[in-house]
Amino acid sequence: MYDRIPRPLRSALPALALVGVLAASAAGCAATGDRQGTGDSAPSSTRPPTTEAQVVPPEPHVGFDYQIGGPYPPAPGVGAVSRDRTAKPAPGLYNICYVNAFQAQPDALDWWQANHPDLLLRDATGSPVIDEDWDEALLDVSTPAKRERLATIVGAWIDSCAADGYQAVEADNLDSYERSQGRLAPEHDLAFARLLVARAHTAGLAIGQKNAADLAERGRSLGFDFAVAEECGQYEECGPYATAYDNRVLVIEYEAAGFRRACATWGRTLSIVLRDADVRPAGEPGHLRRTC
Numbered sequence: 001m002y003d004r005i006p007r008p009l010r011s012a013l014p015a016l017a018l019v020g021v022l023a024a025s026a027a028g029c030a031a032t033g034d035r036q037g038t039g040d041s042a043p044s045s046t047r048p049p050t051t052e053a054q055v056v057p058p059e060p061h062v063g064f065d066y067q068i069g070g071p072y073p074p075a076p077g078v079g080a081v082s083r084d085r086t087a088k089p090a091p092g093l094y095n096i097c098y099v100n101a102f103q104a105q106p107d108a109l110d111w112w113q114a115n116h117p118d119l120l121l122r123d124a125t126g127s128p129v130i131d132e133d134w135d136e137a138l139l140d141v142s143t144p145a146k147r148e149r150l151a152t153i154v155g156a157w158i159d160s161c162a163a164d165g166y167q168a169v170e171a172d173n174l175d176s177y178e179r180s181q182g183r184l185a186p187e188h189d190l191a192f193a194r195l196l197v198a199r200a201h202t203a204g205l206a207i208g209q210k211n212a213a214d215l216a217e218r219g220r221s222l223g224f225d226f227a228v229a230e231e232c233g234q235y236e237e238c239g240p241y242a243t244a245y246d247n248r249v250l251v252i253e254y255e256a257a258g259f260r261r262a263c264a265t266w267g268r269t270l271s272i273v274l275r276d277a278d279v280r281p282a283g284e285p286g287h288l289r290r291t292c
Helices: 015-025 106-115 144-164 186-202 213-222 238-244 256-266
Strands: 064-067 080-084 094-100 136-138 168-172 206-210 226-230 249-253 271-275 289-291
Touching: 064 249, 064 271, 094 144, 106 136, 144 168, 144 186, 168 186, 186 206, 186 213, 206 213, 213 226, 213 238, 226 238, 238 249, 238 256, 249 256, 256 271
Parallel strands: 064 080, 080 094, 094 168, 168 206, 206 226, 226 249, 249 271
Antiparallel strands: 271 289
């Protein structure tokens, strides 16, 4: 059951800009020969080797800020920052590019309906299955063919992150199966994630697993390089990420109690930040940022 409080507001890509990005990338991203496998099952044994020497994950316990709600100058001590893919990287830092990889931004739903309606997961009535917390339609990763087509689209965003100078990408909503009304299984999301891992590594980017603590070992085995975990302190699930990713875990807490718990147990090993639920930029009313 999906019982968490709402995740922070994500800065949406304007619909017209999304159309432009996808149209521009259609020719260059059609090839998919760099991707690994298309089966429904993801490997659960050893992690496949990464041959791209330029792929560098974030350091354990690096000073971290989560800026997907809007960029602002990082505070002293910050060594890594995550920003929405429409924002520019922070000069001189380790930059992680936020990509909503498994769900559709609300203002892009019309584009998906008009251009790729079959790539939206649908319920028994034919309506898109919606993540009600964020009014986001789930993408349909249930078949190899659909995953390949979606990987072309999302892969173009990943390539743009690399072109903009990011060092890594966080692929949000690996846990979309939890909100799929039983139409997706973890194996579907992991199989799609495998394609995104291959695309990111080919582009020279590290890639982070976003949420789904119960899939941490499997995510690492298919090639994720680090984890981005929302509220693992609040829900006492930081351990699986820390074990799977050798403490390369970026933790975002939104509740004071969860932040205190995370800091008490993991403050010397993981990168932990307390943010306001809307991840507002510094200077805006309601902005909150604290570290252990």
